[in-house]
Amino acid sequence: MKPAPFDYLRADDEEEAVAALAEAGDDARLLAGGQTLMPMLNMRLVEPAVLIDISRLPGRAGIEDDGTLIEVGAAATQASLEAWPPLSARAPLLARALPLIGHVQTRSRGTVCGSIAFADPSAELSLCLATLGGEVVLRSRAGTRTLPAAAFQTGMLSTACRADEMVAAVRFPAAEPGAGYAFTEFARRHGDFAIVAVAAIAQENGIRIGVGGACERPVVQDWPPLAGSALDDALDALAWSLDAADDHHASARYRRELVRGLGKRAVQAAQETRP
Amino acid sequence: MKRLGAGSRHRIGLTLNGREAGGWAEPRMLLSDFLRHALGATGTHVGCEHGVCGACTVRLDGAPVRACLTLAVQADGRRVDTVEGLAPEGELNDLQKAFRRHHALQCGFCTPGILMSLDAWLDGRPAPDEGEIRELLSGHLCRCTGYGGIVAAALEAARAARAGDVGEDD
Ligand SMILES: Cc1cc2nc3c(=O)[nH]c(=O)nc-3n(C[C@H](O)[C@H](O)[C@H](O)COP(=O)(O)OP(=O)(O)OC[C@H]3O[C@@H](n4cnc5c(N)ncnc54)[C@H](O)[C@@H]3O)c2cc1C
Ligand code: FES
Ligand code: FES
Numbered sequence: 232m233k234p235a236p237f238d239y240l241r242a243d244d245e246e247e248a249v250a251a252l253a254e255a256g257d258d259a260r261l262l263a264g265g266q267t268l269m270p271m272l273n274m275r276l277v278e279p280a281v282l283i284d285i286s287r288l289p290g291r292a293g294i295e296d297d298g299t300l301i302e303v304g305a306a307a308t309q310a311s312l313e314a315w316p317p318l319s320a321r322a323p324l325l326a327r328a329l330p331l332i333g334h335v336q337t338r339s340r341g342t343v344c345g346s347i348a349f350a351d352p353s354a355e356l357s358l359c360l361a362t363l364g365g366e367v368v369l370r371s372r373a374g375t376r377t378l379p380a381a382a383f384q385t386g387m388l389s390t391a392c393r394a395d396e397m398v399a400a401v402r403f404p405a406a407e408p409g410a411g412y413a414f415t416e417f418a419r420r421h422g423d424f425a426i427v428a429v430a431a432i433a434q435e436n437g438i439r440i441g442v443g444g445a446c447e448r449p450v451v452q453d454w455p456p457l458a459g460s461a462l463d464d465a466l467d468a469l470a471w472s473l474d475a476a477d478d479h480h481a482s483a484r485y486r487r488e489l490v491r492g493l494g495k496r497a498v499q500a501a502q503e504t505r506p
Numbered sequence: 507m508k509r510l511g512a513g514s515r516h517r518i519g520l521t522l523n524g525r526e527a528g529g530w531a532e533p534r535m536l537l538s539d540f541l542r543h544a545l546g547a548t549g550t551h552v553g554c555e556h557g558v559c560g561a562c563t564v565r566l567d568g569a570p571v572r573a574c575l576t577l578a579v580q581a582d583g584r585r586v587d588t589v590e591g592l593a594p595e596g597e598l599n600d601l602q603k604a605f606r607r608h609h610a611l612q613c614g615f616c617t618p619g620i621l622m623s624l625d626a627w628l629d630g631r632p633a634p635d636e637g638e639i640r641e642l643l644s645g646h647l648c649r650c651t652g653y654g655g656i657v658a659a660a661l662e663a664a665r666a667a668r669a670g671d672v673g674e675d676d
Binding site for chain 2: 232233234235236237238239240241242243247251265266269270272273274280282284286310330333334335336337339340420421422
């Protein structure tokens with residue numbers, strides 16, 4: 232349970248990080264909060280020759296709100312976003328989802344961008360980004376490009392991020408006036424990865440629902456305003472449409488049942504929290 | 507940019523429990539192993555080495571973190587606080603006394619990590635409720651106690667800190 236040897240580089244800014252990535256190529260891994268990568272190194276699931284530490288990029292440690300988008304830099308931890316004073320007013324969906332990610336002791340180092348970059352099918356932040364319709368800023372030595380969330384996450388643990396690129400920041404759309412937000416999930420224990428998670432946004436003219444954990448990546452649908460049996464029917468159709476998988480945590484059938492139950496709870500809670 | 511080669515050992519200096527400390531580490535050395543093997547601070551325990559059990563929890567620049575998911579080289583120049591720093595040698599702080607009173611430990615393997623999480627957490631929260639304490643404890647596994655005593659001890663330590671008063675020793 233000890234990592235294989237690697238060269239350690241600590242980047243002081245983004246330029247250094249992407250230059251080192253370009254040089255080292257496929258042999259390098261970025262180290263952000265280490266809350267996923269360090270266990271993989273300890274178990275020798277990966278043995279990179281070079282580790283590029285991006286956890287201390289002063290220029291990318293912050294959270295910026297331009298009025299429409301909330302931009303979170305590559306070095307910003309999940310704990311720092313959780314402690315951002317305007318969070319519950321400006322990003323209520325994130326305010327509800329963040330406490331469900333791991334534990335206080337892992338959020339203190341785990342980064343927001345690292346979670347999005349790793350693209351675990353159950354990751355709460357990937358689900359929030361997909362449901363809100365956010366974007367990912369990718370940086371390489373060749374330049375910067377911005378992708379919508381749906382184009383970024385391409386499958387289970389796979390994204391459009393090239394080997395010479397880093398996620399420099401992610402941008403979450405800020406709360407819209409008149410919208411209600413809810414996030415709910417089912418996990419074996421508090422802090423475990425969710426078996427299924429559901430995010431919902433309720434507006435006067437419609438509902439948006441996002442499902443995580445059931446398939447390889449988040450699934451997002453837009454519905455007209457629904458309630459009662461019409462909502463049950465829509466959730467049932469959504470559950471059947473999912474390409475849900477069996478694994479050692481749960482069967483596909485169980486996951487579909489969770490989508491029906493949690494989906495209803497999330498949609499109703501979002502409708503109730505509409506201002 | 508700082509570059510440290512794989513094959514060699516590098517000098518790491520940090521502030522351990524308020525005192526300057528230093529040792530040598532290869533880049534791949536975990537902070538948990540550095541504390542135990544290079545600095546002899548064996549109060550920090552190692553259970554799972556993948557972030558799940560919480561036994562290795564220490565404070566890094568004040569925040570509770572997993573020492574097994576942190577490299578020693580990442581702690582260079584920073585402040586690390588471990589269970590050894592909670593009270594002077596041979597003494598217990600209020601939280602530790604409350605643990606003793608409430609039988610919040612049996613074998614004690616998980617205890618250093620739990621104490622460091624609670625120490626960090628009670629710092630900023632004068633009046634935690636039981637739900638919050640249980641949520642914090644979800645980041646730790648204890649195979650012995652069933653957690654009831656730990657929750658009771660944490661609540662009592664928080665109450666004592668508020669009242670500025672400390673309960674009897676036994
Ligand atoms: C006990 C425990 C419980 C957890 N529970 C949950 C949970 O319930 N839900 C959840 O979502 N997560 C959970 N996690 C994972 C945690 O949220 C991680 O912090 C997160 O998945 C990865 O972020 P990181 O900053 O730690 O990245 P790292 O571990 O440093 O990196 C992860 C991967 O992403 C790459 N990477 C990191 N940053 C970037 C970047 N900016 N650009 C490109 N690539 C990058 C790395 O090269 C690596 O391959 C848990 C972790 C632990 C230890
Ligand atoms: S040894 Fe670090 S969390 Fe278990
Ligand atoms: S006291 Fe034995 S593991 Fe907690």
